[in-house]
Amino acid sequence: MPFEIQAEIASFGGKLFKLAHQSTETTTPMAVNLFLPPQALTNLTNPSSASSKTKVPLLIYLSGLTCTPNNCSEKGFFQHRASALGLAILYPDTSPRGLNYPGESDAWDFGVGAGFYLDAVQPPWNKGYRMASYISRELPDTLFGDPKFGAVLDQERVSITGHSMGGHGALTAYLREPGRYRSVSAFAPVANPSRCAWGRKAFGGYLGGEEEEGGGKWKEYDATELVKGWKGGDLKALVDVGTEDGFYKQGQLLPENLEKAAKEAGVEGLTVRYQEGYDHSYYFMATFADDHVNHAAKHLGLL
Amino acid sequence: MPFEIQAEIASFGGKLFKLAHQSTETTTPMAVNLFLPPQALTNLTNPSSASSKTKVPLLIYLSGLTCTPNNCSEKGFFQHRASALGLAILYPDTSPRGLNYPGESDAWDFGVGAGFYLDAVQPPWNKGYRMASYISRELPDTLFGDPKFGAVLDQERVSITGHSMGGHGALTAYLREPGRYRSVSAFAPVANPSRCAWGRKAFGGYLGGEEEEGGGKWKEYDATELVKGWKGGDLKALVDVGTEDGFYKQGQLLPENLEKAAKEAGVEGLTVRYQEGYDHSYYFMATFADDHVNHAAKHLGLL
Numbered sequence: 001m002p003f004e005i006q007a008e009i010a011s012f013g014g015k016l017f018k019l020a021h022q023s024t025e026t027t028t029p030m031a032v033n034l035f036l037p038p039q040a041l042t043n044l045t046n047p048s049s050a051s052s053k054t055k056v057p058l059l060i061y062l063s064g065l066t067c068t069p070n071n072c073s074e075k076g077f078f079q080h081r082a083s084a085l086g087l088a089i090l091y092p093d094t095s096p097r098g099l100n101y102p103g104e105s106d107a108w109d110f111g112v113g114a115g116f117y118l119d120a121v122q123p124p125w126n127k128g129y130r131m132a133s134y135i136s137r138e139l140p141d142t143l144f145g146d147p148k149f150g151a152v153l154d155q156e157r158v159s160i161t162g163h164s165m166g167g168h169g170a171l172t173a174y175l176r177e178p179g180r181y182r183s184v185s186a187f188a189p190v191a192n193p194s195r196c197a198w199g200r201k202a203f204g205g206y207l208g209g210e211e212e213e214g215g216g217k218w219k220e221y222d223a224t225e226l227v228k229g230w231k232g233g234d235l236k237a238l239v240d241v242g243t244e245d246g247f248y249k250q251g252q253l254l255p256e257n258l259e260k261a262a263k264e265a266g267v268e269g270l271t272v273r274y275q276e277g278y279d280h281s282y283y284f285m286a287t288f289a290d291d292h293v294n295h296a297a298k299h300l301g302l303l
Numbered sequence: 304m305p306f307e308i309q310a311e312i313a314s315f316g317g318k319l320f321k322l323a324h325q326s327t328e329t330t331t332p333m334a335v336n337l338f339l340p341p342q343a344l345t346n347l348t349n350p351s352s353a354s355s356k357t358k359v360p361l362l363i364y365l366s367g368l369t370c371t372p373n374n375c376s377e378k379g380f381f382q383h384r385a386s387a388l389g390l391a392i393l394y395p396d397t398s399p400r401g402l403n404y405p406g407e408s409d410a411w412d413f414g415v416g417a418g419f420y421l422d423a424v425q426p427p428w429n430k431g432y433r434m435a436s437y438i439s440r441e442l443p444d445t446l447f448g449d450p451k452f453g454a455v456l457d458q459e460r461v462s463i464t465g466h467s468m469g470g471h472g473a474l475t476a477y478l479r480e481p482g483r484y485r486s487v488s489a490f491a492p493v494a495n496p497s498r499c500a501w502g503r504k505a506f507g508g509y510l511g512g513e514e515e516e517g518g519g520k521w522k523e524y525d526a527t528e529l530v531k532g533w534k535g536g537d538l539k540a541l542v543d544v545g546t547e548d549g550f551y552k553q554g555q556l557l558p559e560n561l562e563k564a565a566k567e568a569g570v571e572g573l574t575v576r577y578q579e580g581y582d583h584s585y586y587f588m589a590t591f592a593d594d595h596v597n598h599a600a601k602h603l604g605l606l
Binding site: 010 | 314581590
């Protein structure tokens, strides 16, 4: 089923499309924003001109706790550099909305706006809270199969990035399926959720029990655990963390654990940068957005 | 009285300071954001190193209806280019807050968040709604007199810009005092308020009567009227308007009237660009923020 286009907004020479579609994974309507750079707009109006040569690659951006597709579209400034290089950007939502499960909206770090990009196994969350399958399967299949947008996007060239909970989502989606994405990057990611309060609450609720229980499910969604088994070669991963990030200081992010695990596993190609004085906000994101777009562009054949 | 620093946020290599101070013009506490580029931070920590050579120039940005100092700080993208060039940016608020006049918060286009950058003469607004004097006198005097920030800013090099109601504010502040600002620019400005619904409502309420009445006050705050009497030479003015801007289509902005008046008055140096497909939002602002920073920088001796 094609996307319903709810708005078209000119941005940095390209266009931001506010889209909606019915998801079978989440069983709800899902909002998603798609930025197309100027290089893709010609093909959009004249699909016959689209070829594997002129189709643009895609960077998927996963948002953090409480965010919708609009937050980073408005504040992240990915469009600035993506427009110059000819890169499309996809901004999905952070959870199903409207399931109305008991307590679904009681906390900002669990339930609505906090899907943690995993497939839940605990009821009632196992019905609808399937953001891992939504992000890695249903959404790209729908996008690349869309008569309008599928014609201008190169489904062979896709990278992924994200912020905070979305950084966890990007790293785990990448590590779970070597080769599916060309590169990964993350801003202030929850890099070892099994060891932090946010992650333990979410994993306990969605996956069940404690780390040792839950059928080993926790390890399947923890970047620090997944990197230990990485067999995909050079990791092609860039991570930025602000030294004044309150959540980093609280031990919610634990990027050092990811670095240590990668080092001990002999996995190369992980660059973690500690940015002096930066916090957890979109001010931090916007400052380094160009760097993350360049990182993806390099592995997507644009640089 | 120095500013109270409520937050310091790293942004594009510089720092955004969220400030507050008690205003005598508005009779209320006023919030204001100040972005200092990296070039100014050295002087900030070591004031003795500050000299007329190392002090940075200032661009004042006036926000549109309903905005606070945070909207453009987060979404406007001015810090990106200002940081590269060494330009400070000041983001004032759009009205007094907390006077609690009857009906002050009933409408989004009059009262709180809608001060229209004029000095009201009609009671009760004449007490507090004095944004013209606040922006052009009290705020810069307080900033340049501040022991911390005054030491790193060059009060001889100041330009002004703004969006929508703030574009009106920037153009009128500039046109009312030739020589006070080095240059002016505006995004989708309310360019002829005496002839649009927003302006007629605000001027009627704050200044009184109809255009012909109100003691000719309306003309003092209408860029299209003021440009007719401009004696400051080359106007050094850049204006961008989106062709898909709903308010432009409704006749709230009327940039053509400003162009026509300048032309008929023989005033040169006004560049109005109609940006194909752009709307009234911060997506439009962010896209052309670099251009407006460059315009100011050229006249502030940075380019």
